[in-house]
Amino acid sequence: MTKVQKGKLISGLSVGKKLTVMVLVMLIPFSLITVFLLYTLNRFGNSYNLVVSNVAIANQYNLEFREEYDSVLYQMVARSITKDMINEELGLTNPDDMTENVRQSFDKLVTSSTSQNARKSAESVLKLLTTLDNRCNDINNNIIKGGAYDVNMSALDNDIRVITELIQERISEYIYYEAGSMELIRSAMEAERIKLIRAIGMFFIFFFIFVLFLVIYLSSAITHEVDILVGEVKSEQINSRNLELKLLQSQINPHFLYNTLDNIVWLSEGGRKDDVTGIVTSLSRFFRTTLSGGLDYITIKQEISHIESYLQIQRFRYRDILNYEIDIPEEFLGYRIIKMTLQPVVENALYHGIKNKRGGGTIKISMHHQGGDLEIDVEDNGIGMNSEDTANLQRLADGLEKAREDNAGFGMANVGERMRLNYGPEYGLKIESEYGKGTIVKILFPKENSN
Incomplete structure (x- = not known):
């Protein structure tokens, strides 16, 4: 059929049929645009569903694992029951099965994680699970040998609960990073949406006004759907962040807070407003750094500000x-360290030295390179040891002996244990002291993990 014949055929059509032909012709490129849009939405939808699935799996253990595991280990220690008999005698889950369930889930999460930081957190959970199994076996073997209750309870308090707390923190980190x-x-979706709208706009410029109005309507409908999806993503992100439960890495003696509040009352009654302002400001800075937005690591500058508030x-x-x-x-000052070190x-140094x-x-705090x-270095010229x-x-x-919570060395043991778990066994505290002259505590940590 010649061009003339095609022209006569089209000219013989009614206005309605011409419009129909025009729409059908335009449906071809428009269909391609629609297919591209659906492909884009499907791709981002799959990514979104993967993130939600990963967060849901991790959150299941974030809410339950630590409490259940600590409870089972407590029953083992309190009743001197081995882990192989805990199900038969008390109907509780074998701790090995509990850690294996978590391990299987996080093995999958290591592969499916969409964030590099989330993947590192998942790998950290797997390493801590191995350590947890080893400490559980130590307690189990001691029970089998008829070991002392106090030894097992100390291991529960200072090993098991510390490790399960770290596991929960790493799971919370995973949720935070994955969310x-x-x-x-959302940003990628927004970028794709902008590209699509521009493409549609350029396309409509070269074609008929009628089709332009039609596609604008469809574009508006698509935009509305994308905005709804973006809103759902934002809502899910907020909910996921609210799931992050970060615990303090070190216990604060309540007597410190009580005594500080008593001092504030005493200064206030004495009309010493400037002193009241100073101590309240220091207390506020102290707790702000203690919480530190749920971060595990803070800068040296923040850690020094924290300890200076404490000393003030x-x-x-x-x-x-x-x-x-x-x-x-x-x-x-720009290097980072585990908070509350x-x-x-x-x-x-204050309570047992000065x-x-x-x-x-005097307590002196200094810092330098060590290789x-x-x-x-934290040095005091107190009574010494x-x-x-x-x-x-x-x-x-060094973790060679376990300190009780009422023991003078509990805080030092806690710092040493956290540094070994985070940095490795070659890092921690070195203590030098001479009776009548004073004590120096050297805190060694790696530079590559700090800056």
Whole structure:
């Protein structure tokens, strides 16, 4: 058929049929655009569903695992029941089965995670599960041998519960990072949406006004659907972030808070408004850094601000015996460290060094390079310790002995354990002391994990 014949055929059509032909001709490129849109929505929908599925799996253990596992181990210790008999005698799940369920899930999450940080958190959970199984086996073997109840209970408090807390923190980190991928998906969807709208606009410019109005209507409907999907992504992201449950890495002695509040009341009754303002400001900074937005690591600058707030508060109570000096070169302030590292060490220096020395003393905090690593020194000229007490405290800090919560070395043991779990066995605390002269605690941590 010649062009003339085609022209006569089209000219012979009614206006309605011409419009129909025009619409049919336009449906071809429009169909391609629609197919592209559906493909894009399906691709992002699959990514979104994968993130939601990963978060849901992790959140299941975030809410349940730590509490259930600690409860089962407590029953094992309290009743001297081995893990192989715990189901038969009490109807509880074998702890090995509990960790295996988590391990299987996080093995899959390592592969399916959409975020590199989330994948690292999942891998960290797997490593901690292996450590947890080993500590559980230690308790189980001790039960089989008829070991002392106190030994098992100490292992439960200082090993099992510390590790399950770390596992829960890593799971919460995984949820946080994986949920963050939703924002990336939303941004990518928005970018694709803008590209699509521009393509449609350019397409309509070269064709008839009627088709332009038609496609604008369809584009508006599509935009509305995308906005709904974006709203759902934002809502899911907010809900996922609300699931993040970060616990403090170190316990704060309630007597410290009580004494601080008593000091505030005493200063207020004495009309010392400036002192009240100072101590309240220091207390606020202290707890702000303690919480630190749920972060595991903070900068040296934040950690020093935290410990300086603590010392300022303590000076209101011990102004006659306590002095302190902080000498941290500016080059170190940008490095990062596990939060709440210094406070237990400084607290130990104050309560077991300075307070026990007639006339008081000074706590000095300094920092320097130690080979390829970093070292913070906390030094006091308090009463000091003899060689036997120093060795005992070093064993607690090295995890060779388990400290009770009422033990003077509990805080030091807690810091040492957290540093080993996060940095490795070659890092932690080194304690040097001489009775009558004072004590120095050297805190070693890796530079590559900090900056």
